[in-house]
Amino acid sequence: MTQKLKLPDNAKDNRVLLHSCCAPCAGDLMERMKESGIDVTIFFYNPNIHPKKEYEIRKNENIRFAEKLGIPFVDADYDVQNWFKRAKGMEWEPERGIRCTACFDMRFERTALYAHENGFSLISSSLGISRWKNMDQINDCGLRAASHYDGVDYWTYNWRKEGGAARMYEIAKREEFYKQEYCGCIFSLRDSNDWRVKNGREEIKIGEEFYGEVEIDKKLTVTKEPACSLDVLDKDRGKAGHDSCQLASLPMDKGQKK
Ligand code: SF4
Numbered sequence: 001m002t003q004k005l006k007l008p009d010n011a012k013d014n015r016v017l018l019h020s021c022c023a024p025c026a027g028d029l030m031e032r033m034k035e036s037g038i039d040v041t042i043f044f045y046n047p048n049i050h051p052k053k054e055y056e057i058r059k060n061e062n063i064r065f066a067e068k069l070g071i072p073f074v075d076a077d078y079d080v081q082n083w084f085k086r087a088k089g090m091e092w093e094p095e096r097g098i099r100c101t102a103c104f105d106m107r108f109e110r111t112a113l114y115a116h117e118n119g120f121s122l123i124s125s126s127l128g129i130s131r132w133k134n135m136d137q138i139n140d141c142g143l144r145a146a147s148h149y150d151g152v153d154y155w156t157y158n159w160r161k162e163g164g165a166a167r168m169y170e171i172a173k174r175e176e177f178y179k180q181e182y183c184g185c186i187f188s189l190r191d192s193n194d195w196r197v198k199n200g201r202e203e204i205k206i207g208e209e210f211y212g213e214v215e216i217d218k219k220l221t222v223t224k225e226p227a228c229s230l231d232v233l234d235k236d237r238g239k240a241g242h243d244s245c246q247l248a249s250l251p252m253d254k255g256q257k258k
Helices: 023-035 052-069 080-087 098-117 135-146 164-174 186-198 230-240
Strands: 015-019 039-044 073-075 122-125
Touching: 015 023, 015 098, 023 039, 023 052, 023 164, 039 052, 039 098, 052 073, 080 098, 098 122, 098 135, 122 135
Parallel strands: 015 039, 015 122, 039 073
Antiparallel strands: none
């Protein structure tokens, strides 16, 4: 067993409402909290994920693991239109830029509201475990969302510590999770595909990548229809001043090992 997690000093009880972005990122947090005797509930609110089929796959994978561990799972709205409203004007921002701040804000605001309405005093998120994310940016958003409610705090734990980042991959492989190949929104899908094409790789095929050599679950496999309306996005490309995909040169977050 890994080292036991200790709740922060400001924890008022043993409960944590954990915003989960996906099963691979949340897997280690879920296991560690459970093993540490923390009363964790998963809050799945990710209207950023596009297309809906990708959203359903990621959500179902998370439900599958929550059920296995006996962790309650709150399935929040897929209010994608609100997400697009919030991202308006930031369509060509690079990953880790202001669109991502707005995206984290939106997801954490809903998490904090649910915590407030349902008696949770501590929230956190799996988003920070990924080495491709800026942990300070995520923590700022979490703290800002929690500050709207008396009695709700955001737990700024570094989930990559104590082998967390490595265990994330081990668990994903062991559990044969679906392996998403882009952050989540239509714009990250577009930019990931741009980068892949420029680097001689095939475009992302939604629903086909799993960790390990496993049979693809037919229930989760989707058709090969276009992943998003990239033609529509392309029309605006010149106007928006998009230069090139940022992913190729995107550094890992400070101090993280690959
Ligand atoms: S790249 Fe990821 S974090 Fe940024 S806006 Fe898109 S889905 Fe949200």
